Amino acid sequence: MSLLELKGVSLSFAGSKVLQEVDFDVPAGAVVSLIGPNGAGKTSLFNCITGFYKPQRGSIKVDGVETMRMKPHQVTRLGIARTFQNVRLFREMSVLENVMSGMHCRTSAGVIEAILRLPAQRREEAAIHDYSVECLRFVGIEDGWHRDAGTLPYGWQRRVEIARALATQPKLLLLDEPAAGLTAGEKQDLIGLIGRIRDERGVAVLLIEHDTGLVMRISERISVLDHGVMIAEGTVKEIQTNPRVIEAYLGVEEGEAELAG
């Protein structure tokens, strides 16, 4: 059984079909990429998986649990974390506080515990702090934890967002264009980071990415979405030689990497 299993997922907005009968799997501990031209429905698919959109038909299962009717926070609690295409940190809060938000669904202290500062609450706060710091260190942010997140350079903000997602202790991490706007050096770091997320934390990664060079280097499997239809699925080699993919996507620039569109 796959960690994430989509079957026949269809989504439409006001009559226009965004996703049509999408079947899609992510095995536990794998790095899988979702590619396709702009407007293919990749982010919409992310929003379906994370509970932000409600598909009209189909089934989405996380570890065998149907999540189609769940709210986003319930899906997160089940072990799916995400980042956003256009970084959505809590900009006026500190870097550390941002990451601490991920621990909310793994902790429980309420009003009374907080007001009375009960020992259990203090231990929990310390645990939230320590785990968040660990996540920040994991993504390579060693200092500046008390700065407002909005003041960080863009590449750092992306990493804080990944740390924040990791703090939810996910089984699957969804990255929406994590390399967008990064420098070449930062992309290298990102490739290393994604590998470590899988190897050291055992977290599966599903990413949407336009940088096909990066996708080919890190993915075990690639799925290709075009006009809301899943047109291909396979290993890097299979995708590179798939005629439908070349026609729909890669062919646009003669099968070469770095397709910005």
Added chain:
Amino acid sequence: MAALPQGATASAWGGLARLLDTPRKRGFAIAVVLTAMVVAPFMLGPYATVILTNALLYVVLALGLNIVVGYAGLLDLGFAAFFAVGAYTVGITTLHFGLNFWLALPLAIFFAIIAGVIIGTPTLRLRSDYLAIVTLGFGEIVRISARNLRETGGASGLIGIDSPWILGWHIETPLDFYFVFCVLAILAVLASARLVNSRLGRAWLYVRHDEDAAEAMGIDRVKVKLAAYIVGAIYGAIAGAFFAANLGAISPESFSFQQSVLILMAVILGGMGKIPGVVLGAFIVILAPELLRDVGDLRLLIFAVGLLLIMLFRPSGIWPAGGRK
């Protein structure tokens, strides 16, 4: 490295957290404030004591509303309703059922929680501006109910509410109540500070800043907002309970829309979400009209112009921001 997260504390205290950055400075500041609180009534006389008591009442109310508006970012125009629930619960249960004040107080809190759930559950999915309208309506419903029910004494309200005893001390004179409200205000500040620097307090801030991102991080926004509503309601009810015991008489006009606006003004004026700012705001809305008493009829006009100027030049409140760099 500090053992505890300081971000939320820093923003909750505005610039104060930076200014008072060592335990010694903090201890000194606390000593100054406490001394001022104890000495003030004896220096300023009985009239000022009553005014200060009123200001301290507003500190509690404004800190309660600050949790809803400042932390969770929900515009509430009917906060006086929770104030009324607290006051009337104490009034009715002590007068009609002969309950002791200290038994009536938990009941007041209980009914405030019920009121918070009743108003919160159907409305918290609404956008902020609709929420404002619904809470305004709720505030009016409570006031008009109080005006028309027999149990609440109608338009003339309830009179003869007993003042409470504690450990053989009859809390009776204005000076007694001044000190009671000092304690309440201190507790309100303490609870606010601890809350905002907790898991739930941070969740309020996350939801205020970006609901979708908060939801994606596993935070149930409806539940978290409802918690803010309930905690705010409890502040209001406690303030209301002691307000009733202090005056010995309550009437619907104490809980008008104007009252709600005044509390909201205290929150916004000093600086939403910043504890010293809210305290300052509460003192301003009570003391400013008093200080302007000499100018007679013009005082409301001057007060209004002052408010406008503050909002024009310091839209995020008088108190300086946290200033973390």
